[in-house]
Amino acid sequence: MMEWLLVVLAYLAGSVSSAIIVCKMMGLADPRENGSGNPGATNVMRIGGKKAAAITLAGDALKGLLPVLIAKALEVDSPVLSAVAFAAFIGHLYPIFFGFKGGKGVATSFGVTLGVAWLLGAAVSGTWFLVYKIGKISSLSALVAAALTPFYTWLIVRDPYLTATFTLISAILLWRHKSNIQRLLAGQES
Template structure:
């Protein structure tokens, strides 16, 4: 019963549409009407600016961290806490407070890892930043990080590198969430193949993207 309670709390936490609410309350803008139409961190940065984007990222990340550590704080150990954290990711992607149309789960997934495997998160963050610098694309950095997450979740525990051993729930959830992140970026993948993907003003843009004005 306690596990179900925390799963519901985690889903509701994840369902808080940070970027959407910040845009409507403080900027008078509905993110769904601008840019990519997504309510996550990247589109918030693009439409509302650095301040709003940073706050949205922090809020979305915090949702995942709180959902993961909350059951630990209350001594609920029947299931791995990452199972609870995964409910926050589900809420962020399909939020009950925003018509079940949410973000792409990158920031909230990072928050879950921060609460469960912080050193592994730092490794994936390094991968993300390297790809971002080379490509100037948050989307590609997210996709590559997700792919690396799938591979390393299967490989690292065998060598006790960053992950001490195989954890069934951790492995299944990381693979599932990484796959979800990739699927949620399918439109970005199409634009990347056409060399029309949106860029950030940082990095080398080695694939020579030329986004539409």
């Protein structure tokens, strides 16, 4: 019973929209109605600058990180840890508090990877930074990091449940970025 409560609480944590809260607290426009319309750190940067984006990024990562760390502290088994990780991620994408319309999940998925294993989080973020340094395109960096996350998970954690979970998370991240992929292929992504 406690395991399912952890999964529900992880989803609820994921459902807290850092972008909307940060924009409201800083007197900025609602990110769902401005810029790209996506309640995530990249759109918050367009609307309110680097400080607002950094706070949003940290909030989105923490809501993935904390539920996983709590589950690990309670020494749940791998299937439950995988469910907690997935629930926090899905909460960000489909938040109950905001009409089930959330962000794309990059920062929250990073927080989840960091919670599972710091080396996994370092590999994913290192990939993002390396690709960004070369290409200067945030969405491309996120796509490459997401595509490599299942491989990193198997290499570092060697857990079939977590590898399957991160394979699903990565597939969803790629799907959520389909418009970015189309713009990248057309050479139109900023």
